[in-house]
Amino acid sequence: MIATQRLFLRPLRQEDATQRYLDWFRGPASERIYSSDLMNETDDLRRYIAERQAREDVLFLGIFERTSGDHIGNLKYEPISEKEFVATMGIFIGEPSARGKGIAGEAIQAANSWLKDRRRIRKIVLGVETNNIAAIRAYEKIGFLFEECEEISPSASTLSMVLTL
Numbered sequence: 379m380i381a382t383q384r385l386f387l388r389p390l391r392q393e394d395a396t397q398r399y400l401d402w403f404r405g406p407a408s409e410r411i412y413s414s415d416l417m418n419e420t421d422d423l424r425r426y427i428a429e430r431q432a433r434e435d436v437l438f439l440g441i442f443e444r445t446s447g448d449h450i451g452n453l454k455y456e457p458i459s460e461k462e463f464v465a466t467m468g469i470f471i472g473e474p475s476a477r478g479k480g481i482a483g484e485a486i487q488a489a490n491s492w493l494k495d496r497r498r499i500r501k502i503v504l505g506v507e508t509n510n511i512a513a514i515r516a517y518e519k520i521g522f523l524f525e526e527c528e529e530i531s532p533s534a535s536t537l538s539m540v541l542t543l
């Protein structure tokens with residue numbers, strides 16, 4: 379468990395595959411998430427969680443509000459390369475009402491520190507669509523820079539960002 383001022387993060391479990399979580403994939407900006415099309419019923423979520431929890435090279439965390447305990451988003455590092463000291467990150471603040479409050483930055487910074495201390499990760503990389511202004515802003519605020527990297531193939535619509543820990 380990773381705790382911050384407003385949040386706690388922990389690996390997702392089968393029982394987190396709720397209708398509320400499924401509804402995120404019908405909400406605003408859910409098309410930004412590559413797995414959206416695969417999520418049609420809670421069993422799809424359960425399968426997706428199980429596959430990731432079975433892998434040593436994946437850290438799939440739920441983001442929960444500390445006061446209410448509500449599940450409001452997910453933060454995923456897939457894959458984590460302990461050989462190269464690099465992890466590829468993705469985030470989804472699923473509850474639209476939780477957006478615009480700096481939740482992404484708070485969660486990412488705490489999980490990054492955990493990865494640095496516990497798994498010796500030195501670099502976080504991600505791919506972001508060039509028109510995803512909210513995401514770019516959230517990443518820039520915590521120090522990510524636009525930079526090419528081996529892990530992310532750039533395209534006309536997607537660029538890579540890198541944070542050195």
Ligand SMILES: CC(C)(COP(=O)(O)OP(=O)(O)OC[C@H]1O[C@@H](n2cnc3c(N)ncnc32)[C@H](O)[C@@H]1OP(=O)(O)O)[C@@H](O)C(=O)NCCC(=O)NCCS
Nearest residue numbers: 407410469470471477478479480481482506512513515516
């Ligand atoms: C992108 C995302 C991760 C940002 O998380 P967040 O916790 O809302 O980030 P922040 O609160 O730091 O806000 C970042 C920017 O979002 C914009 N924003 C503000 N309120 C917003 C709202 N209600 N809804 C969406 N975006 C908002 C602002 O541009 C803000 O920048 P500012 O702080 O300089 O004003 C989150 O909106 C999300 O999960 N979106 C859908 C999925 C997605 O795009 N994931 C990233 C794929 S690379």
